[in-house]
Amino acid sequence: KNEVEQSPQNLTAQEGEFITINCSYSVGISALHWLQQHPGGGIVSLFMLSSGKKKHGRLIATINIQEKHSSLHITASHPRDSAVYICAGGGGATNKLIFGTGTLLAVQP
Amino acid sequence: NAGVTQTPKFQVLKTGQSMTLQCAQDMNHEYMSWYRQDPGMGLRLIHYSVGAGITDQGEVPNGYNVSRSTTEDFPLRLLSAAPSQTSVYFCASSYSIWQGANTGELFFGEGSRLTVL
Numbered sequence: 001k002n003e004v005e006q007s008p009q010n011l012t013a014q015e016g017e018f019i020t021i022n023c024s025y026s027v028g029i030s031a032l033h034w035l036q037q038h039p040g041g042g043i044v045s046l047f048m049l050s051s052g053k054k055k056h057g058r059l060i061a062t063i064n065i066q067e068k069h070s071s072l073h074i075t076a077s078h079p080r081d082s083a084v085y086i087c088a089g090g091g092g093a094t095n096k097l098i099f100g101t102g103t104l105l106a107v108q109p
Numbered sequence: 110n111a112g113v114t115q116t117p118k119f120q121v122l123k124t125g126q127s128m129t130l131q132c133a134q135d136m137n138h139e140y141m142s143w144y145r146q147d148p149g150m151g152l153r154l155i156h157y158s159v160g161a162g163i164t165d166q167g168e169v170p171n172g173y174n175v176s177r178s179t180t181e182d183f184p185l186r187l188l189s190a191a192p193s194q195t196s197v198y199f200c201a202s203s204y205s206i207w208q209g210a211n212t213g214e215l216f217f218g219e220g221s222r223l224t225v226l
Contacts, residue, residue: 004151033215043199043217086151096167099144099151 003029004089006100013107019074021085021103029089032070033097034061037084046072046085077107111135115200115218122190122225130185130221132200138216140203141183145169145196146220152199158183190225197222 003026013019023032031050037043047054047061049070054061058077063070074081084104090097113134122128132141142157144167154167158177172194174186183202187194200218 035215035217042219043201043215045215045217048214088152096154096157097142097152099153101149101151 004087004098004100006085006087006103008103009101010104011106013077013105015078015107015109017077017107019077019081019105019107021072021087021105023070023072023087023089023100025068025070025087025089025098029068029098030065031090032061032063033088034070034072035086035088037086037102039083041083043086074105079107079109081105082107113200113202113216113218115198115221118219118221120221120223122187122223124190124192124225126190128187128190130187130198130200130223132183132185132202132218133181134183134202134216135181136202136204136216137180138202138204139180141177142167142201143173143175143183143185144199144201145194146199147196155185155198187223190223192225195223195225 005024007022033048034046035043036046049063058075060073084102086102088097088099116131139160143155144152146152153169155173156167156175158164161177161180164175164177177183198221201215203215
C-alpha cells in the first residue's frame with residue numbers, strides 16, 4: 001500500500017477554473033514535495049513544504065500536519081498547466097521519498 | 110550551470126547485457142538518487158547517496174549497482190538487464206532532502222528511456 005495517496009487520478013478543467021489536487025500521507029512523513037511533469041518531459045520541483053502554505057505565481061500549496069494532508073491549488077488555470085502533478089513525502093532520518101502515483105491534469109481552452 | 114545531466118536519453122538492450130546510466134550535477138549537491146517510473150506507478154527509489162563514498166538502497170535495488178566516488182557523479186549500473194527493467198529512469202539531486210534554512214528543492218535529470226528486449 002502506497003503511503004502517499006493522491007486524488008483525483010485524472011482531472012479535466014476548463015481554462016480559468018480553480019483547480020485543487022489532494023495528497024494524503026501516512027505517519028512518518030513530515031514534509032511534502034509537489035512536482036510537475038509535462039507529457040514526455042522532465043520533472044520539475046514546484047514546492048517543498050513542512051507546514052503552512054507557499055505561493056508561487058498562480059500555484060499555492062498547503063499542508064496540514066495534523067490531518068496528514070496537502071493540497072496543490074492552481075488559480076486561473078491555463079492549457080499550459082496541463083501536466084502530471086506528483087506529491088512525494090518523506091521525513092525523519094531515512095532520506096527516502098515516497099511518491100504518489102500522480103494526477104493527470106488537462107486544461108481545455 | 111547545467112543542473113543535472115543524465116545520459117543516455119534512450120537505450121535498447123538485449124536481455125543479459127550490462128550498461129551504465131550516467132548522472133552528473135554541478136550544483137555541489139550532497140544528495141543524489143535514482144528512480145524508475147513505470148506506467149500506473151509512482152516514482153520508485155532505486156538507490157541514493159547522501160555524499161561521496163556513501164550509498165544506500167531504496168525501494169527497488171535488485172539488479173542495480175551504484176557508486177559515488179565524487180560529489181558530482183552518481184552512475185547507475187545494470188548488471189544483467191532483464192525485460193522487467195524496461196522503464197524510464199530519472200536521476201535527481203538536492204542539497205539535502207530536509208532543510209531547515211533552504212528550500213530542499215529537488216532537481217531532476219531529463220530521464221533515460223530504457224528498453225530491454
